[in-house]
Amino acid sequence: MKVISVNTGLPREVMWHGNRVLTAIYKQPVKDRVALRKTNLEGDRQADLSVHGGEHKAVYCYPAEHYDYWKQELAGRDLPIAIFGENFTSAGLLENSVHVGDMFTVGSAEVVVTQPRLPCYKLGIRFGSDEMVRRFLASGRTGFYFAVTREGEVGTADEIKSISQEPNAVSISEITRLYVAKRFTEDDMGSARRALRVAALPEGWKEYFQERLRTTNA
Numbered sequence: 001m002k003v004i005s006v007n008t009g010l011p012r013e014v015m016w017h018g019n020r021v022l023t024a025i026y027k028q029p030v031k032d033r034v035a036l037r038k039t040n041l042e043g044d045r046q047a048d049l050s051v052h053g054g055e056h057k058a059v060y061c062y063p064a065e066h067y068d069y070w071k072q073e074l075a076g077r078d079l080p081i082a083i084f085g086e087n088f089t090s091a092g093l094l095e096n097s098v099h100v101g102d103m104f105t106v107g108s109a110e111v112v113v114t115q116p117r118l119p120c121y122k123l124g125i126r127f128g129s130d131e132m133v134r135r136f137l138a139s140g141r142t143g144f145y146f147a148v149t150r151e152g153e154v155g156t157a158d159e160i161k162s163i164s165q166e167p168n169a170v171s172i173s174e175i176t177r178l179y180v181a182k183r184f185t186e187d188d189m190g191s192a193r194r195a196l197r198v199a200a201l202p203e204g205w206k207e208y209f210q211e212r213l214r215t216t217n218a
Contacts, residue, residue: 001092001160003106004064005029007082008044016125023122027082033155036109038148041087055147056114056202062086062143063094069141074127083126084136086143090160095173098144101166101200109152110163112200116142116176137180144172147200168197178209184216 007027013020024046035042039058046054062084070079081089088106095116102113119137124130136142174191181188192209195201 001090001104001162003088003154003156003158003160004091005081005089006034006041006154006156007087007089008034008041009082009085010043010045014125016121021122021125023125025085025122025126027085027087029081029156031156033107033153035151036107036111036148036154037151041154044087057145058148059087059111059146060085060117060143061088061090061093061146062117063141064089064091065094066139066141066143069139073135073139077127084143085123085126088146088154093160095140095142095144095176096171098172099166099169100172100175100195101168101198103149103163104146105159105161105163107152107154107158109148109154110150111146112149113166113172114145114147114200114202115205116144116172116179118142118179137176140173140176142172142176166198166200168194170195170198175205178212184212189213189216 007029009024009027011022011024012026013022030043039054041059067079098113100113100115104111119133121130121133123136124133170191175195178188178192184192192213195209196206
């Protein structure tokens with residue numbers, strides 16, 4: 001497991017559907033090692049801190065393995081590294097094998113998996129298509145976020161080493177599937193209850209699952 005590319009970007013103003021929009025989804029690979037802080041990478045910013053960045057979304061990681069899928073789905077489309085807005089383009093970490101609460105070292109930093117990425121309309125801006133938001137979520141190839149448990153320096157080609165696996169294992173794929181499920185089965189309720197026991201899962205997600213469990217049991 002390793003980092004294929006470290007990517008950063010600053011907010012820029014673009015036109016979308018006749019409106020001026022501020023977005024930081026346009027990331028570019030960086031050559032030098034960069035500091036990874038509690039809320040983001042050095043040289044990286046978010047345009048809307050109410051839904052992006054912050055302690056629980058300090059680093060967005062997207063598997064390089066998914067690029068081949070999108071090259072087939074979006075035939076003829078140029079797909080440069082970081083087009084999905086990711087900070088880490090990674091190898092060896094897929095949504096079905098990574099769990100919320102799993103901890104890793106990257107360079108001299110330590111990180112913990114917190115949640116999948118739920119795309120907003122700005123992904124559509126990057127691809128020039130509102131439809132891309134739906135396709136991205138439906139694909140299950142969402143990538144995931146890290147929180148930073150120890151600050152450090154990171155760079156391209158750094159190994160991503162496992163420190164510990166969350167005992168209440170709920171994969172990123174399962175979290176995403178539960179989010180979009182129209183109704184919960186018994187197994188789904190068990191997975192949601194297990195997710196609620198994961199300290200790294202942000203409170204907003206816990207509130208969402210608690211509400212789903214209440215309405216399912218009503």
